[in-house]
Amino acid sequence: MSRPPLSWFACLALLGAPQAGAQAVPEPSAKPAAASTPAAKLGSDIQARTLKNGLTVIVWPDHDIPNVALANWFRVGSRNERPGITGLSHFFEHMMFNGAKKYGPGQFDRVMEANGGANNAFTSEDVTVYLDWFPSSALPLILDLEQDRLQSLAFDPKVIESERGVVYSERRSGVDNDNGGALQEQMQATAFVAHPYQIPVIGWPSDIESWRMEDLQRYFKTYYAPNNATLVIAGDVDPARVFEQVEATLGTIPSQPAPEPVRTKEPEQQGERRIVVKRLAQSPLLQVAYHGLSANDPDAETLELLGLILTHGDSSRLHRKLVDEARVAIRVRGTTAGGFDPTLTWFYVDLPPGGDLAKTEALLTSELARVAKDGVTDAELKKARNVALATFWRKLETNDGRARELGNAATFRGDWKALLDAPTRYEKVTLDGVKALAARIFNPDHRTVGWLVPTTDSATPVRQETAR
Numbered sequence: 316m317s318r319p320p321l322s323w324f325a326c327l328a329l330l331g332a333p334q335a336g337a338q339a340v341p342e343p344s345a346k347p348a349a350a351s352t353p354a355a356k357l358g359s360d361i362q363a364r365t366l367k368n369g370l371t372v373i374v375w376p377d378h379d380i381p382n383v384a385l386a387n388w389f390r391v392g393s394r395n396e397r398p399g400i401t402g403l404s405h406f407f408e409h410m411m412f413n414g415a416k417k418y419g420p421g422q423f424d425r426v427m428e429a430n431g432g433a434n435n436a437f438t439s440e441d442v443t444v445y446l447d448w449f450p451s452s453a454l455p456l457i458l459d460l461e462q463d464r465l466q467s468l469a470f471d472p473k474v475i476e477s478e479r480g481v482v483y484s485e486r487r488s489g490v491d492n493d494n495g496g497a498l499q500e501q502m503q504a505t506a507f508v509a510h511p512y513q514i515p516v517i518g519w520p521s522d523i524e525s526w527r528m529e530d531l532q533r534y535f536k537t538y539y540a541p542n543n544a545t546l547v548i549a550g551d552v553d554p555a556r557v558f559e560q561v562e563a564t565l566g567t568i569p570s571q572p573a574p575e576p577v578r579t580k581e582p583e584q585q586g587e588r589r590i591v592v593k594r595l596a597q598s599p600l601l602q603v604a605y606h607g608l609s610a611n612d613p614d615a616e617t618l619e620l621l622g623l624i625l626t627h628g629d630s631s632r633l634h635r636k637l638v639d640e641a642r643v644a645i646r647v648r649g650t651t652a653g654g655f656d657p658t659l660t661w662f663y664v665d666l667p668p669g670g671d672l673a674k675t676e677a678l679l680t681s682e683l684a685r686v687a688k689d690g691v692t693d694a695e696l697k698k699a700r701n702v703a704l705a706t707f708w709r710k711l712e713t714n715d716g717r718a719r720e721l722g723n724a725a726t727f728r729g730d731w732k733a734l735l736d737a738p739t740r741y742e743k744v745t746l747d748g749v750k751a752l753a754a755r756i757f758n759p760d761h762r763t764v765g766w767l768v769p770t771t772d773s774a775t776p777v778r779q780e781t782a783r
Contacts, residue, residue: 354735357711361721362554363731366562368570369542373731374557375549375717383454383550384714385447387461388722390545391538392441393514394577394655400526402482402518403534405438409478410531411445412436416467420474423460430456440512441654442726448715451551455560462564465539470532479523486517495663498592498602498767505590506604506659506763510581540571545725549717581606581657588763593770599666600767601644601675605756607660610653610727616703616740617752618660622649623699624691624749625683626662632695636682637664643675655727660756672766683757690750703741 363373392404412434414420427434432449449457490496500515507513517523546565548557584606608618625632626649629639637644646665652658664675710716724734 352735352739354711354738358735360554361731362558363725364558366541366566368566368568369540370561370565370568371545371725372558372561373545373547373721373725374552374554375547375714375721376552376554377549377714377717378551380714381451381551382714383449383451383457383548383552384718385449385457385461386547386549386718386722387445388545388547388726389443389445389538390441390543390726391443391574392439392654393516393518394440394511395538395574396511396514396518398519399522400530400534401514401522402516403526403530404443404538405516405518406478406482406523406526406531407535407539408436408438408443408445409481410468410475411464413474413478414469414471415463416469417463418460420469420471423464426460427453427457432457438516439654440514440516440652440658444719444722446715446718454548454552454557458560458564462568465541465565466568468535468539470528472528475526475528475531479526482518483520483523486520486523490515490517494592494594494596494767495600495602497594498600498765499661499663501590501592502602502604502763502765503659505588505765506584506606507581510579510656511577512581512654512656512658536571537574541565541568542570543574545722547718547722547725549721550714577656584761586760590763590765592765592767594767595771596767596769598668599670599672599769600765601662601664601666601672601679602765602767603662603664603676603679604659604763604765605758606761607651607658607756608653609657610655611729612657614748614752614755615653616737617744617748618651618756619703620696620699620741620744621686621691621749621753621756622651622660623702624695625649625686627699627702630698632682632686632691633662633679637675637678641674641678643670643678653727668769672768676764676766680759683753687750687754687757690746690753693746696744696746696749700741700744704738707737707741 358375360377361373361375363371365371393401396403412423414422418426424434427447427449430449430453432447432453434445434447436443436445438444445461447457447461490500503515504513546561608615612618623631626634626647628634631647633647633649637647643666644664645667646663648663649661650663651660662679664679666672666675710720720734721731725731
């Protein structure tokens with residue numbers, strides 16, 4: 316499902332890949348990484364191979380507990396949509412739990428839970444990911460469940476209409492009735508004028524209402540093909556046995572022609588864009604979005620550490636400046652989603668009732684300009700690096716974390732081994748590099764500024780936008 320803004324670090328975890336959209340991912344090596352670093356030693360048992368139908372399978376065995384985490388990464392998100400079918404990627408996240416040929420409506424969850432398992436899924440601009448957690452003894456059953464819904468998903472008109480209503484309800488709660496979500500959607504659509512990153516993951520209302528059966532069937536066949544996916548299994552398993560079981564189940568699903576790649580490149584922004592959203596609200600909101608980096612940019616880790624310095628915790632630059640010292644804001648957050656193409660670097664500022672938007676924006680702009688001009692301190696960089704490394708190691712403590720992070724590296728960076736190189740990339744970030752990147756990113760001509768202005772007039776339109 317579409318999610319609210321995450322912490323800066325959580326969103327940076329999505330950074331990663333050299334290929335555009337749903338193009339084929341380079342085949343990962345089946346050989347374990349050389350155990351020359353702590354991360355490489357930890358991942359020395361990882362094995363990977365690509366099946367004949369194009370499905371990439373990565374296995375990370377760990378026998379500490381008799382559990383398994385499975386993550387199936389499909390390279391499809393809202394960037395693969397177009398006017399008329401926006402929101403379909405997220406819609407299939409719902410449909411995949413609503414019955415197939417062998418396991419009917421509601422059976423996927425019931426069978427999995429009866430065997431000690433649980434599941435979830437999420438959709439972003441770039442990917443749709445399905446997650447299963449279960450006892451290792453249930454792996455054959457889980458693979459059978461996954462094969463059934465991928466090979467024989469049901470397109471029952473009644474179920475489709477039911478889920479259409481569920482998706483529209485999510486849109487109402489996450490956008491239409493949420494001030495931050497409404498502002499962010501308008502910001503995203505304003506910041507991008509050409510690239511499909513302008514499309515909201517949840518979809519535009521008129522498209523949700525008008526998806527056709529042929530739209531759904533064509534989209535599923537195109538993007539839910541094995542050659543458009545990376546399957547990661549982490550936990551109490553034997554890699555050789557896993558490859559055999561996956562080959563006998565998911566390996567029987569035919570491949571499809573590679574999806575059409577996203578070729579559109581966002582043109583360089585030539586001046587600041589501003590929008591004003593007026594809604595019934597108690598407090599104003601400020602959002603500022605700068606055009607940022609793609610996932611495979613060499614400065615990805617530098618941006619991550621810069622973001623931590625600016626917005627992570629009460630000692631961060633912007634919290635001290637806007638919340639503690641000037642007292643113009645009650646909360647400051649920052650994110651960058653990082654995807655196959657350059658995305659946005661965001662700042663979200665929550666003001667108190669009656670807060671001064673112009674003053675708050677000026678203080679935020681001034682602090683970002685100061686970082687671009689003077690850089691950050693050695694102490695700030697060391698702290699940010701420590702936070703990033705601690706978070707990295709914590710994620711790899713669990714089967715779920717390993718499955719997610721391996722899939723992320725393989726999908727976005729094109730090679731699962733990139734995950735094990737992350738600590739080295741953090742260590743290479745320098746003060747000069749942070750300063751140069753801040754100057755590169757925080758260009759006033761490359762930003763979009765959004766104000767949410769509270770109104771008590773119930774007749775005021777939900778959204779009002781200035782011209783670009």
